Amino acid sequence: MKEKKLVIQIRRSPKDIIAFCLNPQNTPTWVSSFVEEQTNEWPPRVGTIYRSKNTNGVWSEYKLVALQDAMFEFASMISTYHVRYTLRPLDPNTTELEYFEWVEEGELEQPFTLDILQKLKKVLES
16 A cells, blocks of 8 residues: 545644644654654754654654645655645534555555544544
8 A cells, every 4th residue: 555544523623733743742642653752843844853762662753844724744754655634624623634644665564544543533632
């Protein structure tokens, strides 16, 4: 599989979702394969590097390559992996989040599942 798209509705504004997702301290609360995440600068901007440590102690690096009011995108520093989060407000308190990940070469190694986005929804709505 070269790409995967998941969609979920979350009872939060796009601004709240982006702020939560870009805060590296929040990532381990909803991505169970990550135990730690750091950035090289704060607040994040295009070019910010995110370092993520998985449950096996292995670090990976991603660059924030796009950041807009309703979208942000990361690219792997060592592969052709990309992930884009696109947010579409449905009403003042509900947002549709589209999670789209892809590789330009090879196959997705560990694509996200809907369970991961459901955990994000649960954390954000509680």
